[in-house]
Amino acid sequence: MNIRKKIIAGNWKMNKTVSEAKAFMQVLLKELEEYSASDVVVCPPFTALQSVSDLLNQSASQVRLGAQNLFPASHGAYTGEISPWMLREFFCHYVIVGHSERRIHLGETDIFINKKVKAALSASLHPILCIGENFDERQQGLWKEKISTQLQLGLKEVEEQKLADCIIAYEPIWAIGTGKNATPEQAQEVHHFIREEITRLFSFQSAQKVRIQYGGSVTAENAQDLLLCPDVDGLLIGGASLDVRSFCSIILNSKF
Numbered sequence: 001m002n003i004r005k006k007i008i009a010g011n012w013k014m015n016k017t018v019s020e021a022k023a024f025m026q027v028l029l030k031e032l033e034e035y036s037a038s039d040v041v042v043c044p045p046f047t048a049l050q051s052v053s054d055l056l057n058q059s060a061s062q063v064r065l066g067a068q069n070l071f072p073a074s075h076g077a078y079t080g081e082i083s084p085w086m087l088r089e090f091f092c093h094y095v096i097v098g099h100s101e102r103r104i105h106l107g108e109t110d111i112f113i114n115k116k117v118k119a120a121l122s123a124s125l126h127p128i129l130c131i132g133e134n135f136d137e138r139q140q141g142l143w144k145e146k147i148s149t150q151l152q153l154g155l156k157e158v159e160e161q162k163l164a165d166c167i168i169a170y171e172p173i174w175a176i177g178t179g180k181n182a183t184p185e186q187a188q189e190v191h192h193f194i195r196e197e198i199t200r201l202f203s204f205q206s207a208q209k210v211r212i213q214y215g216g217s218v219t220a221e222n223a224q225d226l227l228l229c230p231d232v233d234g235l236l237i238g239g240a241s242l243d244v245r246s247f248c249s250i251i252l253n254s255k256f
């Protein structure tokens, strides 16, 4: 029996004003009022966290709030940054760290990302650690090296007892926003490799508890096949999570 509950998260990236976020959430919360088959997370931009949080607090649904980033310090002179404790004020449960868009556009390194993972855990937030190879690395057969390095550095000094609080998101860069998702076979191969690497870094028992999401051009059409893969424990959805009907359809039509 699979001990890992699936987790489906929507990463809105730099999209939705406060009023758009509220309108989305009103529909989502109604649709998912009694839903509990998988964990559902929405990750709005910082500017909409308060409004989304308020709506979640007023609802009986089990939808959880996630942020898209944090800074690894509790407070201080870090202009423009947001601390883990500020996210806790909004009742965030999850935070995305190491997304490839931040690695590429903002120069985030594995060492910095590792600090974010540990800062999230120390504030009792669940980090969603994003890893994945680019197109050239896949073409050259270098994806294992890339993923192994990102995992080893990203999870460095994470206490084994906190490992199950981490979520790994495998997001091949060549699949993000391109309309070309990894096939279920490709996703399963990488997810299995990730679990083997976590076994090597920690232990078999701990690796069995870690949830590994797939992200990259997930749609209502391909979600189910990806979720049926034994090592795919959920989805991190970008574009298709922006439309409430398509996000709901992925969640409600998924059978585990």
Ligand SMILES: O=C[C@H](O)COP(=O)(O)O
Binding pocket: 011, 171, 175, 176, 177, 178, 179, 215, 216, 217, 218, 236, 237, 238, 239, 240
């Ligand atoms: O965080 C989400 C991923 O970057 C996937 O984005 P996408 O579903 O638009 O390809």
